Amino acid sequence: MSTTEQRRKAPAGERVADWADGRLGIYSLAKANMRKIFPDHWSFMLGEVCLYSFLIIILTGVYLTLFFHPSMEEVVYHGSYVPLQGVRVSEAFNSTMHISFDVRGGLLIRQIHHWAALVFLAGMFVHMMRVFFTGAFRKPREINWLFGFLLFVLGVFTGFTGYSLPDDLLSGTGVRFTEGAILSVPVVGTYISMFLFGGEFPGADIVPRFYSIHILLLPGIMLGLVVAHLILVIYHKHTQFPGPGRTEKNVVGMPLLPVYMAKAGGFFFLVFGVIAAVAALATINPIWDFGPYRPDHVSTGAQPDWYMGFAEGLVRVMPGWEINVAGHTLVLGVFIPIVIFPLVLIAIGIYPFIESWVTGDKREHHLLDRPRNAPTRTAFGAAWIAEYFVLLIGGGNDLWATHFHLSINSITWFVRIAFFVVPVLVFIATKRVCLGLQRRDRDKVLHGRETGIIKRLPHGEFIEVHEPLSQDQLHTLTAHEQPRPLELEPEVDENGVARKAGAGQKLRVKLSRGFYGEGSQIPKPTAEEYQEITSGHGHH
Amino acid sequence: MSSQDIPEESLPSTQGAAHQGAVVSGEDPFADPGLPPHEHRIQDIDERAAKRSERVVAFLFTLSMLATVGFIVAYLAIPVDKNIYVFPIGHISALNFSLGLSLGVALFCIGAGAVHWARTLMSDVEVADERHPIEASPEVKAKVLADFADGARESALGRRKLIRNTMFGALAMFPLSGVFLLGGLGPKPGTKLRKTKWSAGKMLINQNTMQPLRPEDVQVGSLTFAMPEGMSEEDHDFQQEIAKAALMIVRLRPENIKDKRELDWSVDGIVAFSKICTHVGCPISLYEQQTHHVLCPCHQSTFDLSDGGRVIFGPAGHPLPQLQIKVNDKGYLEAMGDFPEPVGPAFWERG
Numbered sequence: 001m002s003t004t005e006q007r008r009k010a011p012a013g014e015r016v017a018d019w020a021d022g023r024l025g026i027y028s029l030a031k032a033n034m035r036k037i038f039p040d041h042w043s044f045m046l047g048e049v050c051l052y053s054f055l056i057i058i059l060t061g062v063y064l065t066l067f068f069h070p071s072m073e074e075v076v077y078h079g080s081y082v083p084l085q086g087v088r089v090s091e092a093f094n095s096t097m098h099i100s101f102d103v104r105g106g107l108l109i110r111q112i113h114h115w116a117a118l119v120f121l122a123g124m125f126v127h128m129m130r131v132f133f134t135g136a137f138r139k140p141r142e143i144n145w146l147f148g149f150l151l152f153v154l155g156v157f158t159g160f161t162g163y164s165l166p167d168d169l170l171s172g173t174g175v176r177f178t179e180g181a182i183l184s185v186p187v188v189g190t191y192i193s194m195f196l197f198g199g200e201f202p203g204a205d206i207v208p209r210f211y212s213i214h215i216l217l218l219p220g221i222m223l224g225l226v227v228a229h230l231i232l233v234i235y236h237k238h239t240q241f242p243g244p245g246r247t248e249k250n251v252v253g254m255p256l257l258p259v260y261m262a263k264a265g266g267f268f269f270l271v272f273g274v275i276a277a278v279a280a281l282a283t284i285n286p287i288w289d290f291g292p293y294r295p296d297h298v299s300t301g302a303q304p305d306w307y308m309g310f311a312e313g314l315v316r317v318m319p320g321w322e323i324n325v326a327g328h329t330l331v332l333g334v335f336i337p338i339v340i341f342p343l344v345l346i347a348i349g350i351y352p353f354i355e356s357w358v359t360g361d362k363r364e365h366h367l368l369d370r371p372r373n374a375p376t377r378t379a380f381g382a383a384w385i386a387e388y389f390v391l392l393i394g395g396g397n398d399l400w401a402t403h404f405h406l407s408i409n410s411i412t413w414f415v416r417i418a419f420f421v422v423p424v425l426v427f428i429a430t431k432r433v434c435l436g437l438q439r440r441d442r443d444k445v446l447h448g449r450e451t452g453i454i455k456r457l458p459h460g461e462f463i464e465v466h467e468p469l470s471q472d473q474l475h476t477l478t479a480h481e482q483p484r485p486l487e488l489e490p491e492v493d494e495n496g497v498a499r500k501a502g503a504g505q506k507l508r509v510k511l512s513r514g515f516y517g518e519g520s521q522i523p524k525p526t527a528e529e530y531q532e533i534t535s536g537h538g539h540h
Numbered sequence: 541m542s543s544q545d546i547p548e549e550s551l552p553s554t555q556g557a558a559h560q561g562a563v564v565s566g567e568d569p570f571a572d573p574g575l576p577p578h579e580h581r582i583q584d585i586d587e588r589a590a591k592r593s594e595r596v597v598a599f600l601f602t603l604s605m606l607a608t609v610g611f612i613v614a615y616l617a618i619p620v621d622k623n624i625y626v627f628p629i630g631h632i633s634a635l636n637f638s639l640g641l642s643l644g645v646a647l648f649c650i651g652a653g654a655v656h657w658a659r660t661l662m663s664d665v666e667v668a669d670e671r672h673p674i675e676a677s678p679e680v681k682a683k684v685l686a687d688f689a690d691g692a693r694e695s696a697l698g699r700r701k702l703i704r705n706t707m708f709g710a711l712a713m714f715p716l717s718g719v720f721l722l723g724g725l726g727p728k729p730g731t732k733l734r735k736t737k738w739s740a741g742k743m744l745i746n747q748n749t750m751q752p753l754r755p756e757d758v759q760v761g762s763l764t765f766a767m768p769e770g771m772s773e774e775d776h777d778f779q780q781e782i783a784k785a786a787l788m789i790v791r792l793r794p795e796n797i798k799d800k801r802e803l804d805w806s807v808d809g810i811v812a813f814s815k816i817c818t819h820v821g822c823p824i825s826l827y828e829q830q831t832h833h834v835l836c837p838c839h840q841s842t843f844d845l846s847d848g849g850r851v852i853f854g855p856a857g858h859p860l861p862q863l864q865i866k867v868n869d870k871g872y873l874e875a876m877g878d879f880p881e882p883v884g885p886a887f888w889e890r891g
Contacts, residue, residue, distance in 0.1 A: 037669040080621055088773055104620050107636045108643070140674040173822055173838060176783075180820025180885035183733075190729035190887050198726045200733070200780040201821070205726075237671055245575030250668040252575065259662050266654025273648025280640020281629060295783030296747075296765070296815060298823045300837040315855060316839045320819065322857030327891040333857045334820060334885070366671060398840060408840055409853060445570075471573040478570040530569045 038260050039240035039253035043134075046127040048264060050151075052271040053120040054226060060113040061215065067103055069095040070211035072167065072204040081288050089167075089292035092207045096166040096287055111279035117159050118284075119275060121307045124152045128348075132381050135369035136239045137352040139362065144232040147225050149349040154222050156307050161214040163285065163305055167207055170285075172293025173302050175206060181315070184334035202295060242367045242479040244472040251366070301399060306392070311341045313394025317415045344391075348384050351377075358511040360486060372441070373480045375434035376515045382430040383423035390418045431520070438522040441477050444469060445525045446533050468534065478524050486512040575668060583660045593660040600653035607646035614638035729889070734882045736768075736784040738863060743769040744787065744812065744873040752872040753789070758810050763827040763834075764789040765815065768875065784883050786815035786823055787863060789873075792832055792846055799848035805864040807873065812863040813849050814883040817841055819856035821884045834860075857886055 010018070021027045038044075071091035077084050079094070080101050089097070099106035128148060131137055137145035164171045179201045182193045198205030237251045246252050254260065290299060304312050314337035321332040355377060356362075371378040393400060394415035401408040448466035455465050469477070486509045493499050501509075514520060583590040614635065622634040676684070697704050743752040744766040758764055766787045771778060794809040802811060813834075815823050822838035832846040841854030849860030861883050864876040882890055 037667060040666075102620060104615055104635060105639050107633060108639045111636070111640075176822060177820045177838060183820075183885045183887040186888050188888075190733065190889060193887075194727055194729050194732075195722070195725040201783055202779050236674065237669070244573045245668060247572065249671050251671055252666050252668045254664065254666060259658050259664070262654045262658035262662060266651040266658065269647045269651030269654065271651075273644045273646070273651055275644075276640050276647060277644030280637050280644060283632070295779055295821075296767075296786035296823045298825050298837055300826070302822075302838050315820070318855050320841070320851055320855045320857035322886055324891060328888055329886045329890040330888075331857060331886040333855050364673065398837070412840070412854075471569075471571075472576060474570050475572050479572075527568050527570060534569075 033234065034257045035255040036234065036237075037251050037253045037255060038238050039246075039251060041241060043130045044238065045267060046123060046130050048267055049271055050120055050123040050127055051226065051230075052268045053116045053123060053275065054222070055268070056116040056272055056275060057113060057120060058219065058223075060109045060116065061219075063109050064099065064113060065215060067095060067099045067106060068092070068165070068211075070165065070208045072202070072207050077292075084288060084291065087292060090207065092165060092167040093287065093292045096168075100288065108276070108279055111282075111284050112275055114163070114284045115279050115282075116275050117162060118305065119271075121152070121155050121159060121305075124148070124155055125307075128152060129381065129385070132348070132351070133371040133378055134239070134241075135365065135374055135377065138365040139356065140236055140364050141232070141239075142352045142356070144229060144236070145352050146349070147229045147232070149345075151222055151225050151229065153345060153349075154218050154225070158214060158218040158222065159305055160308060161210040161218070164210050165207060165214060166285075166287045167293050168285075168287035169290040169293050169297055169299055170287075170302060172202070172295075173298055174304055174308075175293075176201065176295065177315070181334055181338050184331035184338065186328075186330060186335065189331075202293070237366070239366050239368050241370075243476050246367065248364070248366050301402075303396060303399070309395035310344065310388050310391035311337070311395070313391030313397075313415065314338075314340055316397055317394045317412050317419070319416075344384075344387065348381075351380065355515075358508055358515055359483060360508075360512075361483070367479070369480065372434040372437040373521075375431045375438075375520055378434050379427045379430040383427040386426040387419070387423045390415055390422050394419075435519075435522055438524075442522055442525050445474055445477050446530060474530075480524070482521055482524055483516050485509070485516040575666065578665050581660065581664065590661060593656065597653045597657045597661075600649040600656065604646045604649035604653070607642045607649065611639060611642035611646060614642055733784075733884070733887060733890075736878055736883060737771060737781050738768050738785055738787075738875045738878045740875065740877045741868075742875045743868070744789065744865065744875065745769050745771075754871055755808055755810055755867055755873060758789055758791045760791045760793065760809075761829040762791070766812070783821075784816065787812050788815045788824065788827075788834070790827065790832070790845055796832070796846050798846055799850075802846075802848045802862060805862055805876075807865055807867055810865070810873070811845060812865050812873075812875075813843075813845060813860045814863070814879060816884040817856060818851075818858050818860060818883075819854070819885060824860075 017026065069091040073091045074088050075091060075094050077087050077089045077094055077097065079085070079097050081097060084097070096110075099110055101107070131145065131148070160174070164175050179193055179197065182196065183189045185192060193201070196206070196209070197203045198209070238253075240246050240251060240253070243252075291297075303309070315334065318333050318337045321336075323330040323332060369377075393411070397408055397411045397415065400406060400411050448468040451465045451467050453465040454462055456462050488501050488506065488509050489499065491498060491500065583593050618635045618638060620633075620635055623631045624634040624637065625631050626637060692698065745751065745768065746753050746757065747765040747767055752769065753764065753766060766789055767782060768785055768787075771781060771785070775781070789810060789812050792806075792809045792811060794803060794806070797803045797806065797809065797811070805811070815825075817824050817836040817838065819836065819839055819841045822836050824834045824836045824841075824843070826835040826837060827833075827845075828835070831844075833842050833844055833852065835842045836854070836856070839855050841856035842852050843856070843860050844850045844852050845860075849862060851857070851859060861879040861881050863879055865873050866876055868874045
């Protein structure tokens with residue numbers, strides 16, 4: 001029988017695949033995805049950095065749980081680090097010291113874990129900026145933007161609960177700050193604090209509670225979000241930059257098998273390798289230098305990890321406002337910063353929905369914008385980053401003061417003013433830069449590329465030779481859309497019935513003019529303009 | 541190794557330059573010219589270059605294997621407590637250094653090999669795949685809506701209001717049990733944040749010497765930390781009590797004390813203030829002798845100890861609480877009561 005012969009001849013791999021296909025339907029899955037096309041651009045690997053550092057964090061984190069004791073029971077340290085011998089420390093601190101000094105390779109894994117966490121958050125930040133500035137968040141990808149945004153926010157809190165676990169002097173100070181911030185919440189602040197800490201600060205519960213949040217609750221949610229994020233990337237197919245042959249209806253690139261399997265798989269090892277080498281060479285979070293936490297001890301230069309720095313900045317530069325009314329205290333000096341902290345994040349998180357409302361654009365977008373071609377969006381993003389960095393300066397005001405010999409008062413006042421002024425200036429400057437770049441593109445299309453070659457004409461005039469662009473370049477530079485701003489409908493409709501535009505509609509038209517109106521985009525060259533210039537005389 | 545004897549016809553310059561499926565219309569100079577032709581890499585046309593790439597990839601993979609062997613050797617051979625000097629980093633753990641570097645090399649070489657393989661030897665021909673709209677066609681949508689209407693009608697949820705309303709009630713109420721379960725997370729605040737271990741007659745214990753303080757122990761310009769007598773580091777609640785009771789003591793010249801109550805509550809210019817910052821609770825630890833200012837290192841709130849602990853800079857909202865002290869008949873400093881107001885950060889019920 002030919003069928004049995006065929007079965008006998010099938011290689012082992014195929015037989016395993018047959019077995020799995022009969023139960024999981026993997027052939028249909030592979031048909032759609034094995035040769036899936038991914039476009040290539042260096043900025044598309046930023047998200048990969050995040051994914052891989054997340055995997056590294058999970059791998060190393062599991063290893064660390066084998067040795068870490070999440071307990072605040074006090075013991076006397078007797079480990080091999082001499083300067084702390086005989087000091088009363090918590091079990092959490094003791095076991096972290098044990099991992100760092102007595103477990104072979106423990107310090108390496110701890111440092112890889114912490115470095116990977118920093119890379120993870122920095123990677124998410126930059127990846128988010130890439131998606132933002134290229135408009136990759138537009139329909140149909142708004143939900144995936146939200147998933148990514150949530151991953152960033154949860155990553156911040158996972159990082160915070162993680163570096164608080166060793167119960168060292170630096171992280172304990174951070175936890176104390178958290179408690180003080182919670183106390184400032186009107187009406188329920190003291191209750192939340194008592195419930196979170198299981199009583200008064202510091203109590204004996206916060207490390208075990210942070211532990212289950214850090215290793216189970218938050219990473220569990222994040223793992224689900226990562227999977228959903230990736231499924232949507234595959235389902236929507238990746239965005240691509242405009243170029244010859246690239247349209248809204250296709251995706252141009254190389255197939256998953258073998259090119260991206262090798263590139264992406266290899267990239268995991270590159271990221272892991274670099275982080276391992278960094279962990280070998282650069283010490284991070286040396287808790288033995290800080291010592292165990294005691295509520296009445298502190299070190300100078302206390303700083304959170306970088307991603308919490310902007311919240312720290314808000315708290316440091318806020319004036320100490322307190323209002324006492326009818327036996328109650330409104331601690332505005334602390335409460336306002338902890339309200340602004342999420343608002344700063346939410347501003348960027350909901351931007352895609354604001355933009356789609358303003359523009360009224362309901363179409364799918366798979367071709368990316370060059371940032372210059374969306375000046376208002378680019379300017380908003382740049383202003384947001386500027387705000388973030390202003391606050392980061394505020395968060396490290398003591399370090400700026402000591403390193404650059406500045407007065408801490410002037411830095412604080414600088415940040416207070418810059419908080420309001422710098423984003424506005426950056427917005428205006430970025431918009432102008434974008435428009436300048438648009439003008440340059442326009443000149444390039446109409447007059448060609450400046451070659452730098454100077455030619456002398458027979459009558460003695462010197463001119464620079466401009467080289468006409470290729471069809472590919474002409475198309476790439478003119479492929480973007482230039483939408484027209486929304487218009488208010490006439491106050492009186494065609495039947496003479498008065499129709500009043502609501503305040504929302506008026507705002508929308510105003511914003512739309514800001515996005516696409518005059519002064520917000522340079523009209524791109526038309527075919528007529530091009531032909532008029534290239535057809536004959538005056539071609540410089 | 542040169543590429544001199546490559547057959548002419550396989551050189552990129554002689555390959556067709558036409559675009560695939562290009563439609564360049566005469567009217568539109570900006571029309572999409574279609575995918576550009578594939579440009580061959582040296583490895584595509586020269587087998588020797590391809591062989592070189594193969595050797596590079598194999599070399600990287602071999603290096604990775606050697607690095608893993610190095611990792612195992614380092615793990616087994618290097619003592620965990622050995623330190624070495626590495627320029628320019630300084631003294632670091634030999635084990636961490638060698639494990640990290642060998643692991644880093646082992647992983648990096650796998651990655652570099654795979655990427656080099658993909659970039660030089662795997663096909664780099666770009667192909668186009670179609671996209672389809674994400675949203676369903678009107679027929680599919682109509683079918684789904686009809687199915688849903690059928691299902692909803694068959695459930696009779698809309699018709700039998702009693703079922704619907706009681707079900708919503710039950711579903712809305714059961715999460716309340718969860719909210720109540722969370723009540724066990726901690727005690728009610730009560731007056732916990734208002735009281736510390738200080739009370740009338742408790743002597744001030746120097747935290748360095750663990751001995752009761754006498755006025756003559758406190759010099760002008762020095763900063764001394766103290767805790768109430770009867771507290772011990774071994775106490776199970778030591779951490780949460782010291783978080784409120786921590787005290788700092790400085791000696792000023794009585795004529796330099798600007799605040800009248802501060803002067804009344806001092807002994808020969810010795811004043812005792814809470815060490816816990818009124819901003820978010822960090823312990824204050826920096827003292828400037830000349831100006832009598834103390835600074836919290838966390839957020840730089842600055843307090844003037846010669847003027848009732850007034851805030852002179854930074855985000856703190858109210859002065860540091862002062863502890864009234866006196867000298868007892870044995871000549872030791874002792875408290876005349878608890879702090880008159882809650883120490884540390886402000887909260888809603890503080891008032």
